[in-house]
Amino acid sequence: MSEKLLNWDEVLIGGAIKDPGNSKSYETGSWRVERPVWNPESCIQCMFCWVYCPDSSILVDENGKMSGIDYDHCKGCGICVEQCPTKPKSLAMLLEADAKGKSEEDLRKEVFSK
Amino acid sequence: MGKKVALTGNEAAAHAIRQINPDVVAAFPITPSTPIPQNVAQFIADGKMDTELVTVESEHSAMSACVGAAAAGGRVMTATSANGYALMWEILYIASGSRLPIVMAVAARALSAPLNIHGDHSDIMGGRDTGWIQLVAENSQETYDNLIQAIKIAENKDVMTPALGAFDGFNISHAIEIWELEDDNKVKEFVGEYTPLYPLLNTKEPVTHGAWAPPDWYFEHKMNQLEGLLNAKDVVVKVGKEFGSAFGREYGLYEAYKMDDAEYVIVAMGSVCGTTKDVVDSLRENGVKAGLLKVRLFRPFPYKELADALSSAKAIAVLDRVSPAGAQGGALFTEIRSALYDANNRPPVINYTYGLGGRDTQPQHINSVYDKLKTIAETGKVDKQFDCLNLRGTWG
Structure with a gap:
């Protein structure tokens, strides 16, 4: 977290937060055991993944289209994969350990060329 | 001027709530405190107070509704006893940790098992470390006086901590005693208007209540909370003196x-x-x-x-x-x-x-x-x- 850690007599009463929306600054992506990998070629832009994602981690571009995954916040719950209606699915889970050091493009090939 | 009345301890608590006229009372009936919300409902039906009475399905929900209403910025009261108090348990901590100055009347009662509906201090003593201020009354007069003072103690800016006014189930709650019911306007004047610190309903200054505090924040928040609770000691004395000046009955620790x-x-x-x-x-x-x-x-x-x-x-x-x-x-x-x-x-x-x-x-x-x-x-x-x-x- 980028903000200053305050002393006990400096924190806001009752754990209240006066600058709403600051959960963005808390990156929960490190909690992930598995990550969703997205295949833009088979994606039909139904936006089910965006609707169901509990962490607002489906990225949407200026045209309102699904454009990827926010890996800084995605906790890897897999709900997007469960909801994806295409056959075969356009989202698939991959062990985080197997994703280390690989580019998103490489991962897509690895997952979706099988 | 106040007047001498012959009423039960529960009625003393209910009259205190009527005169305080909080924004919200959320309560669920349980012996021996049932007559408190019952009397409050009657007062509202009779047009003697305009509190929003939320009739919930359990005490867990009662305290949850109190927390929500207090976070929204309301002055909030409730009443319970025994197993009802126990069912509120996790929310009691949320009320105190969120620094919401809810005031609760507790007709203290034994906890089951064996099933027993009569008076003892098992409930309030079990909840002594929930972070609430705890005042204990000897009789109906103190039950009434303590609840009125509890509002001012809990809402003090240096305290901002929920408070309960306890009195013995049946020995006080159901016993008719002669006590002094003060003038409505005088009580209203004594408790004054409540100005919440960070009300959720103030859309001009959006605020989050009930947020998560990870290991690098929780400890600081709990010690900040403790300071508020400890500050209550001096405020209890101060408010007890003010009560003495206003009504002639002074209180201390x-x-x-x-x-x-x-x-x-x-x-x-x-x-x-x-x-x-x-x-x-x-x-x-x-x-x-x-x-x-x-x-x-x-x-x-x-x-x-x-x-x-x-x-x-x-x-x-x-x-x-x-x-x-x-x-x-x-x-x-x-x-x-x-x-x-x-x-x-x-x-x-x-x-x-x-x-x-x-x-x-x-x-x-x-x-x-x-x-x-x-x-x-x-x-x-x-x-x-x-x-x-x-x-x-x-x-x-």
Whole structure:
């Protein structure tokens, strides 16, 4: 977290937060055991993944289209994969350990060329 | 001007709520506190108050609704007893941790099992570490007075901590006593308007309540909360004085009854103090230096002030209306004994459990305690640190 850690007599009463929306600054992506990998070629832009994602981690571009995954916040719950209606699915889970050091493009090939 | 009325302790609590006229009362009925929300509902139906009464499906929901309404910025009150208080448990911590100055009337009652609906302090003593301010009343007058003061104590800017006003189930809640009901406008003036610090409904300054605090924040928030609770001690004294100026009945952290030169002292809370005062009076008539230290504020526990108040004692008995539940003694005993560890005068301190599940405690039982204290003071020997009053069979 980028903000200053305050002393006990400096924190806001009752754990209240006066600058709403600051959960963005808390990156929960490190909690992930598995990550969703997205295949833009088979994606039909139904936006089910965006609707169901509990962490607002489906990225949407200026045209309102699904454009990827926010890996800084995605906790890897897999709900997007469960909801994806295409056959075969356009989202698939991959062990985080197997994703280390690989580019998103490489991962897509690895997952979706099988 | 106030007027003398003959009403029950529950009605005293209900009248306090009517006069405070909070924005929201969310409550679920449970014996012996049921007549409180019942009377509040009647007052609302009769147009005597305009509180929003939320009739919920459990006490867990009652306290949850109170938390929501208080976070929204409302002045909020409720009432409960025993298992209802226990069902509120996790939300009691959320109310105090969120620094929401909810005020609750508790007609203190035994907890099951065995099933028992009668008075003791099992509920409030079990909840003593939930972060709430705890005031305990001796009679209906104090029940009424404490709830009115609790509003000002809880809402004080340096405190901002929920408070409960407890009174013994049945002994007070259902007993008709004569007490002084103050003028509606005078009470309204005394409690004043409530200005919440960060109300959720203020859309101009959006605020988040109930957020997550990970390991690098939680500790600081809990200590910040503790400071608010500890600040309540001085505010209780201040508000007690203000109440005295307004209504003629001044309150402090405790009541020292014939304590100036007292050698044999009982420390207790609640309705048993009335019986004990009668016994002290008759002992004093016979030249026995008996005294009673009635604890009014149990949380935050004013350990230093109570230790000072016990400075003349040669032997002390602490009465707990709760089982020690595996501790060295009851909750009040362990606190008092600990408070005396740093005192210059460290007299013997013994402990009695009394009155569980509505068991009667009579003058003869209190007399037996003073007899025991006299023997201890004279011989310097304590044969039993813990015993029970009016229990069939010999304990220990």
